[in-house]
Amino acid sequence: MSLIPFGFWAASGGGAAGSYDLLETTTLTVDAASVSFDNLISTYGSDYKHLQIRSIVRSDRPGSDGYLQMRFNLVASTSYAYHNLNGTGSNVSSTAQTSQDSMRIANASIPGTAATSNAFGAVVTDILDPFLASKNTTVRSLAGVASSWNYINLNSALFNSTAAVDEITIFAVGSDLVSASRFSIYGIKG
Amino acid sequence: MPTPTYELLHSTTLASPASSITIGSIEGTYGDLILELSYIPDAPALKPYLTVNSDTGANYNYVLMRGVGGTEVSASRSNENYIFLNENGIGSGEIATSKIQISDYSSTDKHKSMLITAFRVSGNVQATAGRWASTAAITSITLTGGSFEIGTTANLYGVSK
Secondary structure, eight states: OOOOOSOTTOOSOOOOTTSEEEEEEEEOSSOBSEEEEOOHHHHHTTTOSEEEEEEEEOBOOSSSEEEEEEEETTOOSSOEEEEEEEEOSSOEEEEEEEEESSEEEEEEEEEOTTSOTTOOEEEEEEEESTTOTTSOEEEEEEEEEESSSEEEEEEEEEEOOOSOOOOEEEEETTBOBOTTOEEEEEEEOO | OOEEOOEEEEEEEOSSOBSOEEEOOOOSOOSEEEEEEEEOBOSSOBOOEEEETTOOSSOEEEEEEEEOSSOEEEEEEEEESSEESOTTOBOTTOOEEEEEEEETTTOSSSOEEEEEEEEETTTEEEEEEEEEOOOSOOOOEEEESSOBOTTOEEEEEEEOO
C-alpha cells in the first residue's frame, strides 16, 4: 500500500502504512442542526497528530447558497478568525473576518433549497495539531459547488485558544444540514 | 475503532505515449476517490479533461479559480461534455500535476461532486469544483485531451467512510 496521507494540495509524497485512519462517520438520515465529534482527546489524542474531515453537504437554507461553519470545544465567543479566497464563476475575490463566533470552512459553497436537485457541496478540512496545548489551532479547507450556483473557495481559519480540541461542531448558517449529508473524520499520525 | 484507509486501487506509469488513460472496474466499497496525476504532454500541448463511466453527454458542470502570475481568473461552465483539469493547457515538455477528489462516488442518492487542484509548473495554479449530473455510481474514470508522454503517472486511492 502506498500513501499520500495529508493535504488537499499535496501532489505527491508518501508515508508509512496505517498513517491515515478513518475514525468516525456521520451520515444524516434526517435533517439536523449540526454534527459533532466529541471526546477526541481521550479517544484519539495520543495516536494522531492531525485531523481531516471530508464532507459532502447540502442545507435547507432558502436560496441557492449556504455557509458551513465549525466550532471547537463548544466555544461560541469571539475566538475565531478566517480568510476565504473565492472563485465566483466570474471573478476572484477574498474576504477576511476576525473576532467571530465560529470558523467558516465553506463560503457560499453549500447548496440551499433553490440549488440544483441532488447537488451537494464538497468540503475537505484539515485541522493541524489539534491536540497540542502549546499553540493556537489552525485550520484550512477547500470547498466548492457547481450547480445553479457556482462557487469555489480556499479557506484558512484560526481558533484563538491554546486549548486542545476535544469536540468539533459543524453547522450551516441559519439552516439545517439535510439528509444524505455526510461527515467523515480521519486521523493522521505524525 | 479506527480503520486504516487511503488504499491504492490502481497505478499507471506510461511506458509509451497514450492519447487517454482509463481506470475501470472501480469497486464501490469506499467513500471517496482520490486520483493523483503527474503528467507530461507530448506535442501538441495537452489540455487534459475528465469523464466518468464513458459518459460524454452534456452532464458536467464546473467552476474554477486560477492564478497566472499576477492575473486571477474565475469562470463557470454548465452542461459540458467533460471537466478540464486545467483550462490553460500544458505546454509540450512541461510537467503538471492534478489531484482529483470525488466525494461519495458510489452513492446513488446524489450527483457526484469533485474538488480538483491543478498545477502547471511554469504556468498557473487552479482549483476547480465539479459536478457530474448523475446519481449513478462511478465505476470508471477516463482522462483525455492530447497525448500523455512516457513517465506520466496516475494513481487512484480509495478512502473509506
